[in-house]
Amino acid sequence: MFIRAFSRLPYDVLWKWNKDELPGRTDNIKISKWLPQSDLLKHPKIKAFITQGGLQSTDEAITAGVPLIGIPMFGDQWYNVVKYEKLKIGLKLELDTITEEILENAIHKVIDDDSYRSNIEKLRSVMQDEPMAPLERAVWWTEHVLRHGGARHLRGPAANMSWAEYLELDLVLTLLLALIITTATIVLLAKYIYEQVLRKYVDIIKIKRA
Structure with a gap:
């Protein structure tokens, strides 16, 4: 075609x-x-x-x-x-x-x-209407970093964080703990309800047999 x-x-x-x-x-x-x-x-x-x-x-x-x-x-x-x-x-x-x-x-x-x-x-x-060409801009910023000893003022906050802070492990662990507690509570509650229902069912059967 x-x-x-x-x-x-x-x-x-x-x-x-x-x-x-x-x-x-x-x-x-x-x-x-x-x-x-x-x-x-x-x-x-x-x-x-x-x-x-x-x-x-x-x-x-x-x-x-x-x-x-x-x-x-x-x-x-x-x-x-x-x-x-x-x-x-x-x-x-x-x-x-x-x-x-x-x-x-x-x-x-x-x-x-x-x-x-x-x-x-x-x-x-x-x-293409820019104050300077891309190459000129790259050269200027390279020289800026060199002039100011590595330009620490341009570094993001994450550059000085520990890996635990960066990954927000405290928040992750808190959410994980909350999830575990919630899940355990639901399981125990379900087990309790099941046992109560089963006990009543057994009692009803005993009464009928008696």
């Missing part, structure tokens, strides 16, 4: 495929066991990106400003792909209902409708 849909496109298709050959592959479909995804997405001729919707792939597509088509399968992919449509940076397709026509129409829509690329480029601009 994917091959037939891709074969009708006026574009070359790069497909990550884990085998040496793809049966039915047409000339416009190029396969490879590994692709430099991040670098490829930044190529100016890339028109769209079909993905399962993983977080890393989504982030790389946003960084490159490439419209998305998501086909989620598990985990966080469903949440991520729903966001594609909410932010109007791509489309969501269902694996159970996808057809050649639906896939082909989705590809043409995200490519031909400039709003998808415009929206994802705006999103990229917002995400």
Whole structure:
């Protein structure tokens, strides 16, 4: 189904495929066991990106400003792909209902409708609008820790706790003791009620026999 849909496109298709050959592959479909995804997405001729919707792939597509088509399968992919449509940076397709026509129409829509690329480029601009780059921030905090002798003021309270305090064993033992006492009380009460009922039953039998 994917091959037939891709074969009708006026574009070359790069497909990550884990085998040496793809049966039915047409000339416009190029396969490879590994692709430099991040670098490829930044190529100016890339028109769209079909993905399962993983977080890393989504982030790389946003960084490159490439419209998305998501086909989620598990985990966080469903949440991520729903966001594609909410932010109007791509489309969501269902694996159970996808057809050649639906896939082909989705590809043409995200490519031909400039709003998808415009929206994802705006999103990229917002995400990258920071006071300093991530690398610069990492360098600054590293130097901050070095300047202040290990920066003990940044350490969380748990760093100075014993393992017993950290695991709150006093609370665990208290709850465990309460559970044991409650269980023992219920068992003893049930035993007492059973013995009383059994004793009355025996007395009734004796009276009837007498």
